[in-house]
Amino acid sequence: MASALYLEQYLDSIENLPFELQRNFTLMRELDQRSFDLLREIDQLSDEYLGNVNEMGPVQRTDQLKKVKHAFQKSHDYSDDKVNLAMQTYEMVDKHIRRLDADLARFEAEIKNKEMENLSQMATQQSSPQSSSKKRKKKPLVSKKKSETDEESTSKKKKKKLLGEESNQSDGGIGCIVTHSADVLDMPVDPNEPTYCLCHQVSYGEMIGCDNPECPIEWFHFACVGLTSKPKGKWFCQKCNNERRKK
Numbered sequence: 001m002a003s004a005l006y007l008e009q010y011l012d013s014i015e016n017l018p019f020e021l022q023r024n025f026t027l028m029r030e031l032d033q034r035s036f037d038l039l040r041e042i043d044q045l046s047d048e049y050l051g052n053v054n055e056m057g058p059v060q061r062t063d064q065l066k067k068v069k070h071a072f073q074k075s076h077d078y079s080d081d082k083v084n085l086a087m088q089t090y091e092m093v094d095k096h097i098r099r100l101d102a103d104l105a106r107f108e109a110e111i112k113n114k115e116m117e118n119l120s121q122m123a124t125q126q127s128s129p130q131s132s133s134k135k136r137k138k139k140p141l142v143s144k145k146k147s148e149t150d151e152e153s154t155s156k157k158k159k160k161k162l163l164g165e166e167s168n169q170s171d172g173g174i175g176c177i178v179t180h181s182a183d184v185l186d187m188p189v190d191p192n193e194p195t196y197c198l199c200h201q202v203s204y205g206e207m208i209g210c211d212n213p214e215c216p217i218e219w220f221h222f223a224c225v226g227l228t229s230k231p232k233g234k235w236f237c238q239k240c241n242n243e244r245r246k247k
Contacts (some may be wrong), residue, residue: 006103014096024089031082038075042068197221206230212240 049056049064056064193202196219206222211234220237222228236244 003107010100010103013099017092017096020092021089024085024092028082028085031078031085035075035078035082038071038078042071042075045071197224199224208235210235210237210240212236212244215240 045064045068049061049068053061195202196207197217198220201221203219204221207219208222208225208227208230209219210217215237217237217239225237
């Protein structure tokens with residue numbers, strides 16, 4: 001739509017150009033004709049002067065020479081006018097050419113800028129899911145690297161809870177998994193969010209990492225593995241523990 005509007009405006013700006021060029025060319029032809037007529041007049045005056053120079057007196061000679069000189073001067077003026085018209089005509093056309101070249105260069109620059117913006121947007125859209133996934137992947141590390149000071153301040157309370165739950169470990173552990181899983185299902189989940197643990201859910205609450213570097217799951221929710229606090233020393237999931245025992 002913008003290009004069509006520009007084309008219409010440009011055509012309007014050069015609408016009178018053909019008439020102006022025609023006028024200048026007509027004037028130049030007229031000047032050519034006047035110059036040609038003057039040259040014939042000069043030739044005639046020169047022939048008369050040369051043929052009758054011996055019979056002319058000093059005054060007549062001076063007058064005849066003045067006529068020739070005046071004709072030459074008029075011819076020179078016509079030539080100057082013609083040159084000025086030619087330069088004016090050239091400048092008239094060149095002005096529109098320069099404007100067209102500048103506008104074309106500007107349009108090409110705008111097209112290139114739009115292409116670069118589209119490419120950058122596509123690259124951003126393609127890389128955003130990966131970057132967001134990488135950022136979310138770091139979330140469980142916070143639980144694993146939690147400061148020992150915070151754990152020591154709450155260790156007594158957690159030990160009491162652990163002792164109270166040991167008697168009902170089998171029933172209580174399952175209940176915790178079901179409760180937390182139900183809570184996670186109610187949460188809005190990003191389809192790009194990575195999943196963890198035996199329950200294959202997203203990261204939430206406190207999590208612990210298996211110290212086996214080859215563990216396929218790596219991160220577990222406390223409730224899903226029956227933990228209420230971070231154990232001291234290294235911790236291995238049930239699957240890795242069984243594999244270690246086999247070795």
